Amino acid sequence: MNExxxxxxxxxxxxxxxxxxxxSETYFRVKEDAAVRICDQLYHRMDCALVSIFAxxxxxxxxxxxxxxxxxxENQLQNDRVQTANGFIxxxxxxxxxAPHFHSVTSRVPAANWYEREIQDMxxxxxxxxxxPRRLVNFEDWPPKSYPLRKDFDIRTKPERVKGEYxxxxxxxxxxxxxxxxxxxxxxxxxxxxxxxxxxxxVLNLEIRHFYTHKxxxxxxxxxxxxxxxxxAERISGDNSVAHVVAFCQAxxxxxxxxxxxxxxxxxxxxxxxxxxxxxxxxxxxxxxDVAYAFGAAHANLLKEEILQLNEIVTGSRLLRGMNTIGGVxxxxxxxxxxxxxxxxxxxxxxxxxxxxxxxxxSVADRIETTGRIYNDIAKGLHVVGPAARASGxxxxxxxxxxxxxxxxxxxxxxxxxxxxxNARTRVRAxxxxxxxxxxEQALSRLPDGDIKISVKEIHDGYxxxxxxxxxxxxxxxxxxxxxxxxxxxxxDPSFCNWLAIEYAVLDNIVPDFPIINKSLSLSYSGNDM
Amino acid sequence: xxxxxxxxxxxQHLNERIKKIFGRxxxxxxxxxxxxxxxxxxxxxxxxxxxxxxxxGLHIVASxxxxxxxxxxxxxxxxxxxxxxxxYNATPEPKLVAAMGxxxxxGGIFGNTYASGGGVDKFLPVDVYIPGCPPRPQAVIFGLMxxxxxFDQKIKRMEVKA
Ligand code: SF4
Numbered sequence: 001m002n003e004x005x006x007x008x009x010x011x012x013x014x015x016x017x018x019x020x021x022x023x024s025e026t027y028f029r030v031k032e033d034a035a036v037r038i039c040d041q042l043y044h045r046m047d048c049a050l051v052s053i054f055a056x057x058x059x060x061x062x063x064x065x066x067x068x069x070x071x072x073x074e075n076q077l078q079n080d081r082v083q084t085a086n087g088f089i090x091x092x093x094x095x096x097x098x099a100p101h102f103h104s105v106t107s108r109v110p111a112a113n114w115y116e117r118e119i120q121d122m123x124x125x126x127x128x129x130x131x132x133p134r135r136l137v138n139f140e141d142w143p144p145k146s147y148p149l150r151k152d153f154d155i156r157t158k159p160e161r162v163k164g165e166y167x168x169x170x171x172x173x174x175x176x177x178x179x180x181x182x183x184x185x186x187x188x189x190x191x192x193x194x195x196x197x198x199x200x201x202x203v204l205n206l207e208i209r210h211f212y213t214h215k216x217x218x219x220x221x222x223x224x225x226x227x228x229x230x231x232x233a234e235r236i237s238g239d240n241s242v243a244h245v246v247a248f249c250q251a252x253x254x255x256x257x258x259x260x261x262x263x264x265x266x267x268x269x270x271x272x273x274x275x276x277x278x279x280x281x282x283x284x285x286x287x288x289x290d291v292a293y294a295f296g297a298a299h300a301n302l303l304k305e306e307i308l309q310l311n312e313i314v315t316g317s318r319l320l321r322g323m324n325t326i327g328g329v330x331x332x333x334x335x336x337x338x339x340x341x342x343x344x345x346x347x348x349x350x351x352x353x354x355x356x357x358x359x360x361x362x363s364v365a366d367r368i369e370t371t372g373r374i375y376n377d378i379a380k381g382l383h384v385v386g387p388a389a390r391a392s393g394x395x396x397x398x399x400x401x402x403x404x405x406x407x408x409x410x411x412x413x414x415x416x417x418x419x420x421x422x423n424a425r426t427r428v429r430a431x432x433x434x435x436x437x438x439x440x441e442q443a444l445s446r447l448p449d450g451d452i453k454i455s456v457k458e459i460h461d462g463y464x465x466x467x468x469x470x471x472x473x474x475x476x477x478x479x480x481x482x483x484x485x486x487x488x489x490x491x492x493d494p495s496f497c498n499w500l501a502i503e504y505a506v507l508d509n510i511v512p513d514f515p516i517i518n519k520s521l522s523l524s525y526s527g528n529d530m
Numbered sequence: 531x532x533x534x535x536x537x538x539x540x541x542q543h544l545n546e547r548i549k550k551i552f553g554r555x556x557x558x559x560x561x562x563x564x565x566x567x568x569x570x571x572x573x574x575x576x577x578x579x580x581x582x583x584x585x586x587g588l589h590i591v592a593s594x595x596x597x598x599x600x601x602x603x604x605x606x607x608x609x610x611x612x613x614x615x616x617x618y619n620a621t622p623e624p625k626l627v628a629a630m631g632x633x634x635x636x637g638g639i640f641g642n643t644y645a646s647g648g649g650v651d652k653f654l655p656v657d658v659y660i661p662g663c664p665p666r667p668q669a670v671i672f673g674l675m676x677x678x679x680x681f682d683q684k685i686k687r688m689e690v691k692a
Pocket of ligand 1: 235238566567568569603604630631632633662664665
């Protein structure tokens with residue numbers, strides 16, 4: 001039972017053209033002009049998070065484009081009563097080719113901002129009334145009327161570069177000047193452009209410009225076989241390989257209607273938590289580096305390296321690649337149980353020592369407390385996810401709210417803090433490290449016997465959603481299969497939600513604190529740009 | 531052999547060559563030309579206390595103007611092409627280019643598409659290719675050793691010309 005879907009059905013009876021339920025996903029195809037009102041209601045009245053918007057090119061089969069608004073509907077407390085809900089609500093509208101536009105919801109639901117601009121660039125559908133209709137993915141030298149995700153666009157075309165201009169927001173006033181950073185940075189990080197407007201040290205405005213690493217991933221999915229797609233999913237955001245590939249496999253497995261063996265569910269869970277461990281350690285190391293706490297940074301990097309080496313022992317890959325496949329996992333890790341538990345118990349002690357030192361250091365506290373605040377309402381409005389959201393008082397975690405793999409069988413806490421600063425984000429990660437170790441230990445001790453995969457041969461046409469909680473937060477794959485090929489694969493990396501939050505987090509902070517704020521948000525460029 | 535001894539042995543070899551060719555150290559600028567960030571995980575690992583490449587005279591610098599070598603990752607996306615060329619032009623001669631990872635070597639899984647350029651050597655002269663997805667830190671160090679030999683040849687050729 002889901003109260004949110006019931007309410008949509010009741011309130012918008014005459015607007016709904018058809019309804020389709022598959023598993024936990026409820027699809028409502030509605031009249032084009034009703035979409036804004038329904039989104040508004042779901043978001044403001046029912047408190048459902050807008051987790052993605054994407055388009056599909058259905059011109060060949062159904063004579064139109066389709067836009068999908070994806071909402072997450074979870075149990076929640078409203079007026080002292082728990083509303084029961086668990087699933088996803090997808091609102092769909094059809095767009096005719098000869099009238100390629102739709103009503104923007106961004107001014108009502110801020111989280112829609114980038115999705116609508118992405119659809120504009122990739123499909124040529126215009127979000128009418130969008131407050132910022134500039135290009136997003138395609139740069140100014142990309143020719144007009146060329147839309148990569150339309151079916152009649154050949155992936156191998158190399159459009160000519162044209163002359164064009166991109167205008168940045170300008171802040172003017174006495175003593176205000178701009179600092180331009182990137183795309184090539186001083187450290188070993190991914191490329192992106194940052195433009196600060198500052199007056200003295202404090203930041204008045206930050207504008208980010210991304211998509212330098214846009215590799216055409218979603219188009220590529222449509223042009224490769226399913227087997228190869230598994231490897232592509234591992235390479236969308238390299239350090240979140242497992243979270244991505246598991247989300248992808250889960251979507252395809254749902255379409256195929258298979259349940260993977262319990263042992264595979266447990267192995268996947270262990271891999272996902274190992275991934276969280278090395279990512280969180282890397283982030284803590286980065287923060288320690290940027291506050292010039294060199295000892296802590298070296299120690300954290302050492303602990304991260306220990307997990308990377310453990311990964312290699314367990315799976316043959318430091319980044320845990322090549323383990324997952326559609327239908328389960330490719331290799332068993334049963335004989336590695338002992339070494340994992342041994343390493344983790346030593347790791348836990350070392351980690352505790354490190355965190356005690358780090359949080360006891362006044363110079364660290366001075367740099368991270370109250371730095372880079374993201375207030376709860378901003379985080380909610382932008383749909384910030386993962387540790388960044390949980391540090392701003394948002395109690396969401398896909399592992400608990402939309403359980404998958406072995407998580408329903410295991411006990412773990414979801415740490416939530418309120419302050420929303422670098423300190424809170426660091427502490428949330430530290431707490432999550434302990435939880436991860438606990439999850440791995442439980443999973444190891446309960447590892448079920450049996451197969452590690454089932455073979456999935458024919459996959460009938462269909463679509464489904466796969467989701468995981470990556471180290472960076474909620475990761476979503478919406479996959480549509482036709483004739484055993486991928487017709488559409490929408491990937492939503494957590495960073496696509498979190499990047500805009502940095503523009504708020506830096507306000508009134510000083511420029512030298514930007515690197516710390518950036519690290520504490522742990523943002524992937526590749527996952528964002530795809 | 532443990533990772534530590536492996537690195538110790540390789541590192542000493544590397545250090546000798548660096549001393550011979552440069553007198554002191556090799557300065558490297560890393561350029562992400564659209565990687566998935568997996569390669570960056572390993573480049574960053576090179577500086578952790580286990581590998582600690584600084585002790586062998588390898589130094590990752592902040593600007594191409596201080597660099598002897600560009601270590602390029604990623605398939606060179608359409609949107610990074612210009613920035614990569616600018617970085618290359620800002621690096622003083624004689625310089626080396628190492629393509630790190632399958633993507634940089636030939637486009638890797640991202641291939642040659644509207645958005646992905648299909649490898650660094652489509653845009654720049656590449657001196658060494660370091661395959662792997664991502665290459666292990668040991669492989670990167672080995673690749674750097676190969677690159678150094680090339681550098682030696684480059685300098686000799688320049689001297690002959692002069
Ligand atoms: S070679 Fe592999 S790890 Fe390196 S950037 Fe390419 S896909 Fe990522």
